[in-house]
Amino acid sequence: MKIGILMTGHPPDTMMDGGLYDQYFARLLEGYGFTFKGWAVVDGVFPDSVQEADGWLITGSKHGAYEDHAWIPPLEDFIRAAFDAKRPMIGICFGHQIIAQAMGGRVEKFGDGWAIGRTEYDMDGTTCAINAWHQDQVVEKPDMAVVSASNAFCAHAGLLYGDVMWTLQPHPEYGSDFIQGLIDTRGKGVVPDALLEQARAQLERPTDRLAVAKAMAAFFKKERA
Structure with missing residues (x-):
């Protein structure tokens, strides 16, 4: 099964040893x-059609979904086309x-601030710990x-x-080493110091990223009508 990865951002220049986000x-x-196969849609590079892969994955980005970038409207069109094509x-x-946003919801910079590092979520009644790095949130979900x-x-x-379609706010692709790098690069002067130190203190605690990866693989492979 071929998975097309639409890259909406790139790692910080000082953290390119791990490759681009498709490699993560x-x-x-x-x-x-x-x-x-990866496409850097953030640089205007798009697949010709949704038929070029059996499934699609859209990565994280330093940009906001609500920002005025030339690549965002065609990405929203692609999302809707993929949904229509199942x-x-x-x-x-x-x-x-x-x-x-493409499906009718609303995204904004969250007034209560940031979530970074190891974060626990209720996922269908089970507590799941995954690394997060975001201030923007979906504040109104599509109907x-x-x-x-x-x-x-x-x-x-x-x-x-x-x-x-299945979407997650946190980052199962980020291990503790990547969070450490973000703390030392993009976090400084942007995220409050107390949150950075709190995230740093939890770097060695385990996460459920591999369990989430298993669920992602199952979602791609499941039989659909």
């Missing part, structure tokens, strides 16, 4: 029989937000979306759109 997801989903799609962080993950800080942390 390829590593996360290694061993499930997928092949991968091509399975997963969105992570910005991907979660842009899918919600058709069902909440699949939440916590007191982020009410719409996971959304399910029938059996076609």
